[in-house]
Amino acid sequence: MGVYEAAIARRSIRRFKDMSVPRESLERCVNAARLSPSGANLQPLEYIIVDDERLLPQVFSTIKWAAYIRPAGDPPSGKEPKAYIVILKDANAKAPWTAYDIGGAMENIILVALEEGIGSCALLNVEWDKLIMILNVPSDYELSLLIALGYPDESPVEEPFEGSVEYWKDEQGVLHVPKKKLETILHWNAF
Ligand SMILES: Cc1cc2nc3c(=O)[nH]c(=O)nc-3n(C[C@H](O)[C@H](O)[C@H](O)COP(=O)(O)O)c2cc1C
Numbered sequence: 001m002g003v004y005e006a007a008i009a010r011r012s013i014r015r016f017k018d019m020s021v022p023r024e025s026l027e028r029c030v031n032a033a034r035l036s037p038s039g040a041n042l043q044p045l046e047y048i049i050v051d052d053e054r055l056l057p058q059v060f061s062t063i064k065w066a067a068y069i070r071p072a073g074d075p076p077s078g079k080e081p082k083a084y085i086v087i088l089k090d091a092n093a094k095a096p097w098t099a100y101d102i103g104g105a106m107e108n109i110i111l112v113a114l115e116e117g118i119g120s121c122a123l124l125n126v127e128w129d130k131l132i133m134i135l136n137v138p139s140d141y142e143l144s145l146l147i148a149l150g151y152p153d154e155s156p157v158e159e160p161f162e163g164s165v166e167y168w169k170d171e172q173g174v175l176h177v178p179k180k181k182l183e184t185i186l187h188w189n190a191f
Helices: 003-009 023-034 056-060 098-115 128-134
Strands: 045-050 083-090 119-123 141-150 157-160 175-179
Touching (some): 003 098, 023 045, 023 083, 023 098, 056 083, 083 098, 098 119, 098 141, 128 141
Antiparallel strands (some): 083 141, 119 141
16 A cells, blocks of 8 residues: 555544454554654654553543544444554643644554555544553653554544535445545645
8 A cells, every 4th residue: 555545545433353463563553653754853763562452442442433433433342452552742841833843743654554455543632641650651651542442343434524524424324524625725836
């Protein structure tokens, strides 16, 4: 799968097969994040991979899924993520551009995972205080983003945006995700 193909095909996945994700794949994702662009090359990010069967339900309990359609977007029992990658930031890293680093690392993780057939969902609606305790994160680190991973057990589809950004599920349980059309957001040479 080429990078463009992966970027086009990628949709957030919230329903996963009961198949564990190989550790080598998870490590490849973090290695790709390690080499992502970094403002002033400060590299303030670190990562926790969670794949321990005892920890997975605890991490899962901190997540709020698909706010527009809650609770229809919650992974059903047995279809929960099989791994997580947590992006952490050095709390002393005060550069105002760190959020860009996090976004770049996120996308590298998501695309490298997808190349191996692994689906993912970036998550910010998380009970961070609880997750800090679960993962034993020291006070000089902040949690920036959680990424849920696993082999997809759903195939969400892109829909043309027609005034609402809210995704929906149809009677078959397929998730439809509105996306703005290229001609409405692309400007050549000047606005
Ligand atoms: C920064 C960020 C935070 C997100 N947080 C959540 C979240 O807390 N819960 C959730 O279910 N999805 C979350 N998502 C996934 C978005 O809902 C999803 O990207 C959006 O609906 C578009 O769908 P798509 O990823 O399939 O294109 C997040 C995505 C991003 C980029």
